[in-house]
Amino acid sequence: MNQANFYPGPSRVYSNITEYIYEAYMEGFMSINHRSEQFMELYRNVKAELRTKLLVPGDYEIIFTSSATESWEIIAQSLTVKGSQHFFNGSFGEKWASYAEELTTVTKTHFGINEKLPTGDIAEGVDVLCLTHNETSNATMVSMESMKMLRAENEGKLIAVDVTSSFGGVKLDYSLADVWYGSVQKCLGLPAGMGFMILSPKAIQQAENIGENKRYNSLVRLLENAAKDQTSYTPNVLSIYLLYRTQQVSKGIDYISEKLTNRMASYTDLFNKTEGISFLVESEKLRSATVLALTSASPDKIKEKALDRGIVLGSGYGPWKKSTFRIANFPALKTKEVEKLMAFFAKYY
Amino acid sequence: MNQANFYPGPSRVYSNITEYIYEAYMEGFMSINHRSEQFMELYRNVKAELRTKLLVPGDYEIIFTSSATESWEIIAQSLTVKGSQHFFNGSFGEKWASYAEELTTVTKTHFGINEKLPTGDIAEGVDVLCLTHNETSNATMVSMESMKMLRAENEGKLIAVDVTSSFGGVKLDYSLADVWYGSVQKCLGLPAGMGFMILSPKAIQQAENIGENKRYNSLVRLLENAAKDQTSYTPNVLSIYLLYRTQQVSKGIDYISEKLTNRMASYTDLFNKTEGISFLVESEKLRSATVLALTSASPDKIKEKALDRGIVLGSGYGPWKKSTFRIANFPALKTKEVEKLMAFFAKYY
Structure with a gap:
């Protein structure tokens, strides 16, 4: 791992x-x-x-x-x-x-x-x-x-x-x-x-x-x-x-849901100011709370670069396969992993 | 375990x-x-x-x-x-x-x-x-x-x-x-x-x-x-x-099959001379190599007694539910477990 x-x-x-x-x-x-x-x-x-x-x-x-x-x-x-x-x-x-x-x-x-x-x-x-x-x-x-x-x-x-x-x-x-x-x-x-x-x-x-x-x-x-x-x-x-x-041992859905909402808010801040990367879905209200789909000119390059740093990003899927990459915002992901991901994007893009 | x-x-x-x-x-x-x-x-x-x-x-x-x-x-x-x-x-x-x-x-x-x-x-x-x-x-x-x-x-x-x-x-x-x-x-x-x-x-x-x-x-x-x-x-x-x-890591089916055959031979010897317990199936040639079904006047008592000694025996099934108990002869069972089972029957029956 x-x-x-x-x-x-x-x-x-x-x-x-x-x-x-x-x-x-x-x-x-x-x-x-x-x-x-x-x-x-x-x-x-x-x-x-x-x-x-x-x-x-x-x-x-x-x-x-x-x-x-x-x-x-x-x-x-x-x-x-x-x-x-x-x-x-x-x-x-x-x-x-x-x-x-x-x-x-x-x-x-x-x-x-x-x-x-x-x-x-x-x-x-x-x-x-x-x-x-x-x-x-x-x-x-x-x-x-x-x-x-x-x-x-x-x-x-x-x-x-x-x-x-x-x-x-x-x-x-x-x-x-x-x-x-x-x-x-x-x-x-x-x-x-x-x-x-x-x-x-x-x-x-x-x-x-x-x-x-x-x-x-x-x-x-x-x-x-x-x-x-x-x-x-x-x-x-x-x-x-x-x-x-x-x-x-779970702290319950209120706690988990708040954790994911806060993480999503940080991701939103980050990607709103990251050049060359945008959310596939325009309105925040229509976006998933647990998965991010992000468009960029070269998702494959971003994925490769991330992988070099030990970060696995998801590929796009279906009609959005080539134009997007995806990020899971799932509860089991650790704070230090999220921080690593945020640092990667803050530094390289 | x-x-x-x-x-x-x-x-x-x-x-x-x-x-x-x-x-x-x-x-x-x-x-x-x-x-x-x-x-x-x-x-x-x-x-x-x-x-x-x-x-x-x-x-x-x-x-x-x-x-x-x-x-x-x-x-x-x-x-x-x-x-x-x-x-x-x-x-x-x-x-x-x-x-x-x-x-x-x-x-x-x-x-x-x-x-x-x-x-x-x-x-x-x-x-x-x-x-x-x-x-x-x-x-x-x-x-x-x-x-x-x-x-x-x-x-x-x-x-x-x-x-x-x-x-x-x-x-x-x-x-x-x-x-x-x-x-x-x-x-x-x-x-x-x-x-x-x-x-x-x-x-x-x-x-x-x-x-x-x-x-x-x-x-x-x-x-x-x-x-x-x-x-x-x-x-x-x-x-x-x-x-x-x-x-x-398996030693292959020839090895496993021989192991089970040997264990079954020991079980057969044992139960042939155990009073009050018989094989449900008369002919050895028609018997399973991996499961034993044994008849007795009181399978429940045998199961209880075995459980007291840390041995889980299988119940009978279907039409043979009340009249039999069953024993798995599966490869993952350890020799010391088989010995424990044999000792139990040798001593108590």
């Missing part, structure tokens, strides 16, 4: 991870059965920590998947009857729509990276509205205000939100949607290899009404098991254990 | 796991992107080790899944056109058939635990023959001889084999089947949370001919990515790393 890793993909993991893994080994968590009392207790504990530290409501169920990609499938397969409408301004939201299209009728609603979520633009005959809270490809974020408007105008519909790169870093108002999904390798600071879904009572009801149960990841199966604090198949127990332990 | 864990589910993990995890952390493997050169190199390396140490043929592709349960779905979804025939004598083979039934036409062929695989009993109109090499629920194992007969008589069909609790412990003749699948928490001695599939050129061809590509785990998608040493979605990189490192 000589390098400071600011890649907004799998990024820095919490530095006490190896300690917790050793603990998991010593306490036998690497060998427990997913129908055992020990596992059920762990599942109860991790749910409780997520409710306390990340404020997940008590009546929202929490389940684990293999990845956020799998959640795309589960939403289309187990929660959608007529069709889903996808609002997107970047690559991940668009990929979600393409995946869903294989299984259901999809309406694609594209909006610009400098525009708000078009909450008034609702298609006919859809039962699920899908949006990407934090679009990792271009570092935009949908505000809770926009989501509030969407919710207010669409009482009868389910709302599903991709929070892959914001869950654990940004304070969310869970009442504004029914499905919140993501994975553990971004703001949760864990090794890659597990996803999660958080489901409102309305989403649970819809899964039961539809009753789709043909698949190993059919939502009714996953929910039936989750209600017993079990899983339908052998899960990544170690990852669940690490999520539990890291949340247990 | 004060307890010796002989549960034939997730069982003992290799004791150098925590060391390799620390290594993975220090080398940044917990934070790598699954499209990066570092990941592709890891994937190439793990494939190479599995070919060297477990003798997986060079023209068989190796892919990773979330679990063996997911492989049930993938076989039915992406490799079966007309239907699949399932030979089973226990719970896991039967569950596989039930899962497959949701997606395709299934013929169920039950055989007794004291009978050989009924290789002559082939149904009309099936394109995939499915069998459980090592049935963990009752500790039976299908011999390579039976599989040879099945293969010889069914040239036009795919053969899919569940090796969840034998892969890494028993020497397999891969030429006798087209799909070999399982998971890492049994004979591979790793923490739970990842499955694998090994696919013959014929299976790959069949996946391409069928071309099913609607799912996040559609086989053509998985294979397309595997051919580039990538995965279609963020995988459990840490588990792949651990598989690589443990195989790298």
